[in-house]
Amino acid sequence: MTLVLDEIRKREKGLKIINNKIQTEGITSLIDLTGLAGGFDITPEDVSLLETYAGPAVFEEKIQKLGTEHLGGEKVLPLNRTTSGIVATIITYVKAGTKIVHYLAEQPGHPSIPRTAKLVGADYVEYTKIEDFEVTDDTSLVVITGTTMDYEAITTDDFKYVINKAKEKDVLVFVDDASGARIRRAVYEQPRAIDLGADLSITSTDKLMEGPRGGLMAGKSEVIDEIKLTVNQYGLEAQAPLIVGMIKGLEKYSPDRIKQAYIQKDQLIQKFNDNNLNPLDTPTGFMFKEEQVKEIIEKKIGSFEIPSDIVATVYSMLLLEKYNIITIPAVGMPGASKTIRIDWSSKDSEKLSMDEIVAAIIDTFEQTANVCKNSNNIEQVLYK
Ligand SMILES: *Cc1c(COP(=O)(O)O)cnc(C)c1O
Secondary structure, X not given: OOOOOOHHHHHHHHHHHHHHHHHHHOHHHOEEOOOOOOOOOOOHHHHHHHOOOHHHHHHHHHHHHHHHHHHOOOEEEEEOOHHHHHHHHHHHHOOOOOEEEEEOOOOOOOOHHHHHHHHHOOEEEEEOOOOOOOOOOOEEEEEEEOEOOOOOEOOHHHHHHHHHHHHHOOOEXXXXXXXXXXXXXXXXXXXXXXXXXXXXXXXXXXXXXXXXXXXXXXXOHHHHHHHHHHHHHHOOEOXXXXXXXXXXXXXXXXXXXXXXXXXXXXXXXXXXXXXXXXXXXEOOEEEEOHHHHHHHHHHHHOOOOOOHHHHHHHHHHHXXXXXXXXXHHHHOOOOOOOOEEEEOOOHHHHHOOHHHHHHHXXXXXXXXXXXXOOOHHHHHHHHO
């Protein structure tokens, strides 16, 4: 019998470990290296505004100013999550029997895109090779992912090429720039998606910036207003408390930390290479994909049947349990990537030296190998 990962239960377990650590060792004992640390730095003054009807009016003006500076465009729309914006855009513009084409550096795209395509009865195609990319007559929406969930970026040339192809057929271009709005800009010095000609772009306000989890979409006023209607009808908008958090995150944002991690990561990767480990590099750190986690462990204990998504989730859970280090597989939403990714631009990276993180990563491979020797251990580590 092959084991299947229970995504709901593993997340509950991950959050339970975190809660226990907060209760016993305090919140500062946690080391969040996901690059999604979030932030909710609101003041008593903000809270008193939130308690009045005037609050939303004040926050609306601020988010418009900061949001259009960050993303470009004429108007922004704050949303409960990036997923909410993806869902609303597809519901608004994609009819049954038409097609969504998606260009991205590497598969897969965010699962909310194919899921919503299915919901509205549309076809969905992903392209990762620019030579293959095409916009057909039945295409109703072109999606571009600026940087994938694993931070793989596309080039500015490919960006422009895809946008041109869409414009030739008069098709709307929507950019999923969840992390890209900062990675692409800070590391690769690329323009904002809207300035490259996209109609719409959306970013996650907790990714590589100190804001709460939420989505912020930008574009021309008339397009944003059409989507806003859907957003209100389906209850996908950000509420005022979330908007205040986004404002604080945008006010605080600086690309410096990201730029610094980009410079330091080579040194970090060299330390792994010296220990015969070869993580892949990301713009702001390093990662082990789920297949690679399994391969490294199979080198230690021989081949085994446990699927790689489970192995990587076990790894993430053990790294959290023993070293207080948070990575996405242990706590991510169902369908989130199972890559063990360390984002060295995370604020919490200050809590560790490079040698400490390297030692923790290496030891956790040993711990995971021990667990994988007997598949009966999996249940305990992941769910109990
Ligand atoms: C994180 C992410 C999303 C979704 O963000 P949520 O806050 O989980 O809704 C969508 N697309 C990409 C590329 C992402 O990295």
